[in-house]
Amino acid sequence: MSAVRTFIEHYNYVITILLMMAGLYIVVARGNMVKKLVGLSIFQTSVYLLYIEPGKILGATAPILDPAFKVYSNPLPHVLILTAIVVGIATVALGLALVVRINEAYGTVEEDEIFERDRDA
Amino acid sequence: MSAVASSEALIVLAILLPFVGALLIPLFRHHPNLRETVTLVTAALLCFVVFSLLEPVLAGARPEVHVLDVAQGLTLAFKVEPLGMLFALVASTLWIVNSIYSIGYMRANKEPRQTGFYVCFAIALGSTIGIAFAKNLFTLFLCYEALTIATYPLVVHNANAEAFRAGRVYLMLLLGTSLVLFLPAIVATWVIAGTLDFTPGGILAGKAGPAVTGILLALFVFGIGKAAVMPLHFWLPAAMVAPTPVSALLHAVAVVKAGVFTLLKVVVLIFGVDTLSALGQSGWLTAVAGATIVIASVVALKQDNLKRRLAYSTVSQLSYIVLGAAILAPISVAGAAIYIAAHAVSKITLFFAAGSIYTASHLTEVSQLDGIGRRMPWTMGAFAIGALGMIGIPPTANFLGKWFILGGAMQTANWLAVSIIIVSTVLNAAYFLPIVYRAFFCAPAAHAHDYGEAPWPIVLALTMTASATILMFVWPDIPFALAKLLSDR
Amino acid sequence: MSAVRSQLPILQVLVPLLGAVLVAFLRRGTSAFALTLVVSWILPFVAGAMLLQVLATGPISYALGGWAPPIGIEYRVDVLNAMVLMLVSTVGAVIMPFAYRSVAFELDDSKEAWFYSMYLLCLAGLLGVAVTGDAFNAFVFLEISSLSTYVLIAMGPDRRALLSAFQYLIMGTIGATFYVIGVGFLYVLTGSLNMVDIAARLATVGPDQGQAVLTALAFITVGLSLKLALFPLHAWLPNAYTYAPSWATAFLAATATKVAIYLLVRYYFSIFGVAIDIRSLPIGDFIVGLSIAAMLVASFVAVFETNLKRMLAYSSVAQIGYITLGIGLANQAGLTGGLVHIVNHALMKAALFLAVGAMFYRAYTVELKDLAGIGRKMPLTTAAFTIAGFGLVGTPGTAGFISKWYLAVGALDKGWWLLVFLIVGSSLIALVYVGRVLEVVWLREPSVEIAKVRDPPLSMMAPLIVLTIATIYFGFDTEWTAGVASTAAKSLLGGLR
Helix, strand or coil, X not given: CHHHHHXXXXXXXXXXXXXXXXXXXXXXXCCEHHHHHHHHHHHHHHHHHHHHHHXXXXXXXXXXXXXXXXXXXXXXXXXXXXXXXXXXXXHHHHHHHHHHHHHHHHCCCEHHHHHHHHHHC | CXXXXXXXXXXXXXHHHHHHHHHHHHXXXXXXXXXXXXXXXXXXXXXXXXXXXXXXXXXCCCCEEEEEEEECCEXXXXXXXXXXXXXXXXXXXXXXXXXXXXXXXXXHCCCCCHHHHHHHHHHHHXXXXXXXXXXXXXXXXXXXXXXXHHHXXXXXXXXXXXXXXXXXXHHHHHHHHHHHHXXXXXXXXXXXXXXXXXXXCCCXXXXXXXXXXXXXXXXXXXXXXXHCCCCCCCHHHHHHXXXXXXXXXXXXHHHHHHHHHHHHHHHHHHHCHHHHHHHCCCHHHHHHHHHHHHHHHHHHHHCCEHHHHHXXXXXXXXXXXXXXXXXXXXXXXXXXXXXXHHHHHHHHHHHHHHHHHHHHHCCCEHHHCCCHHHHCHHHHHHHHHHHHHHHCCCCCHHHHHHHHHHHHHHHCCCHHHHHHHHHHHHHHHHHXXXXXXXXXXXXXXXXXXXXXXXXXXXXXXXHHHHHHHHHHHHCCHHHHHHHHHHHHX | XXXXXXXXXXXXXXXXXXXXXXXXHCCCHHHHHHHXXXXXXXXXXXXXXXXXXXXXXXXXXXXXXXXXXXXXXXXXECHXXXXXXXXXXXXXXXXXXXXXXXXXXXXXXXXXXHHXXXXXXXXXXXXXXXXXXXXXXXXXXXXXXXXXXXXXXXXXXXXXXXXXXXXXXXXXXXXXXXXXXXXXXXXXXXXXXXXXHHHHHHCCCCHHHXXXXXXXXXXXXXXXXXXXXXXXXXXXXXXXXHHCCHHHHHHHHHHHHHHHHHHHHHHHHHHHHHHCCHHHCCHHHHHHHHHHHHHHHHHHXXXXXXXXXXXXXXXXXXXXXXXXXXXXXXXXXXXXXXXXHHHHHHHHHHHHHHHHHHHHHXXXXXXXXXXXCHHHHCHHHHHXXXXXXXXXXXXXXXXXXXXXXXXXXXXXXXXXXXXXXXHHHHHHHHHHHHHHHHHXXXXXXXCCCHHHCCCCCHHHHHHHHHHHHHHHHHHHCCHHHHHHHHHHHHHHHHCXX
């Protein structure tokens, strides 16, 4: 019973972990390079959540100083994740650029077909 | 003060001279006569420098040079002590003779890549002198590996498939054993003793238990592959594909003697004879050395190729020296030291003779040598003297060494060692005397083509070493004095 | 002068970063090269000045933008990262002249400037990782260097370079994400991202949160292991090194993995080691086990490779095993051996890859069988390869011996006899793969194509010779390699709980 309770109370972490696993699974299991990048992106997104969730304090407000409020949420995770998003976008952009070039060079973006073509060559 | 300073300078000079020679030789690659002059002058200078160190050493001085501290525990330093002095004397003297011989051999056989040959030779000699004068295990190890690497090109000199195969065996066995067994032994010595310096009485006394000492000794014995203790002897017969001057100086003198020399030094100056005999951890070494002596002799009996027979003979004879160390009596250690010098001179004679036969007649097999003594009296005469040396009977210097080793074995009541020496003497006679008999008393084969003696530098060289074998018996003062210093400590 | 002096840590990153931007505006390869050369040659002086300062007066702390740590980002330089900064910037500077002809030969004219721009960006990232004292900042720099590395690799002449870059991108990003997850745990636990601060606060974390600390350690270790190619997470490395442009391979092999190793050492000893009793955890033994596997398995694979670059790549995996072995041993001699091998391996591997790059420049191939007899035609290049190769084997008189000596002493200090034999056994396998190459390049008869080649021009020869001489020099004079590594190891181990 308490396990279920813990589970429900931390549902946000459960979602994070599910996303994490789903993303990683796609990266490993899919041979299509675009799908791999999608998986990678999901994987990274889960980390954004991981950072932002603990920053939120229930009943707290945005960190703008005002005499009316005493409790503020932590703003730092947002800043960090903004940076991480930039890194993530750069990664996916570069990855897609590589996929385009691979498609030009090999005529496919399926990994097993590419290996086959390299073996034939 | 100035005497000390000059001895230091002499040590540095002795080690650098061959390397300077190696740098100069390529400059004269288009002038063979000048090039060979460089080799000879370098060899003569080296011999002179080494001999000028002899007097202070005999007088009791132990000149040393500290070059640099590499890292904690690793110091590059040289120190002249009696055993190293003896080894350096043998190597540098025989380099001159061997250079004369090489000139005759390489030119008569029109060998390719002669410049590279002389360069590698000089580097090998420099490394050998470094081994002889090393003050500690690190310096010795450095020079030991340099010697292996410098001699590798000489082994594969003929550049055919057989030479490559032999080269591979050579490099893997010598570098391999030294990296896998010798190096861990050195590391362990450092960790246990906190020093790597060769010290009279040893540095491990009271610091390592019997089991650790036994393991360490095994690591050293098999790690020093150049000593060719069975079953790590394969590289030596394989290396016989090299031109004969290489087999003569390097694989009968410099390389293999570096091996047994190192082993002797480790036993006497790292472990300490007394420590080892107190711990009783060297019985197996007597057995291994004995087995090597007997088995290698038996194998030598069956070899028809002259150089291979000589190679197995070397394997067998080297273990006399190991045996001398394993007996752990001061007098047998002294005998082993004398044997290093005596075997060097007589074995080089035998190789010179083999090369002489090849140069003159292109014969390589024992069975082809019927009646050759009549065509090549000088060569075969020298061969006979060398063979007597191998058997160890007077008037050859080897007799003296063997006598002392035997004396040590009797002293310590090591009857196994005594019987090994007696049995092997018979075996030595069995594989050398038939060659002499064939050469002088069998009729030559009818279809044999006509040939005479080899070119004069070859004959000159082998006459010199054959005379030295006998002269060292008559005047053994220098080796005796040095060996005595060693056992007195 | 003192104004510059106090700004050294930021200059280390800023100079290459600005350089990268400027070079990106250039169109001509020659001018891009010239600017890159200038930038590369400034950096060792910056790093050297910091190293001297650190050795004389202790760690430097630099508050980025004037925001005091632990709130602001701190650049913190102690002996360990001063050594890494010195290594990365010096290797970059030394091998730079080689790039001029090699890059022009292997890349289209239009791409040259981009190549140099990416290189400087990568350099900025690597130096940034080494200089920063902030966990998240390290992630950003790690990704700056990684992203530019993917581009550098993708610029390789073969189409398989694209594929290798993509695979590396996937693996590298997973590694970086694991790392950032671990940092996230640390942040949640301590509320800080400053490394020194994390260590201090982590020590006061309650025992009920020990599990979270271990999870953070696990994520960071795995993430960084991917980046540094610890066996069996090395799968990206052989292809990446094989198909990248020759010069880029030399640079990356010498520096990229080394910086990731530095970061691992930092976390292991300066953060977790300070906070928890790391030596009671099985992680040290775990790293030792994987390192041994790397040393043996990767070396063994290298024996059967016919492509020289791929062979050297596997050798890199094995040699990284030596470094991580020192980390796992975690005693004075062992850690010194691991740290000094960071430097020694960088020098030797850079020399080897440059030699192979020079062969490719002349002979258009790195397949061993096509390089038969090249030693007679390119004697200097092949001699450099030979010496650096013996360094890999660890023969005495080369830098490689020093590393192995310390590692072996470290293993024996722990009483691990068997490990000593595994270390030297790996050297033996190295002897096989190096010896195999040497036999072919020196002793075989040159083919018709090979008969036409000769040693490369001076601009390529000079870096190669400098690195080769360094390989020998640091086998004898170890004050600036083992000496510094030993100081670093001492302070790292001294801080352990």
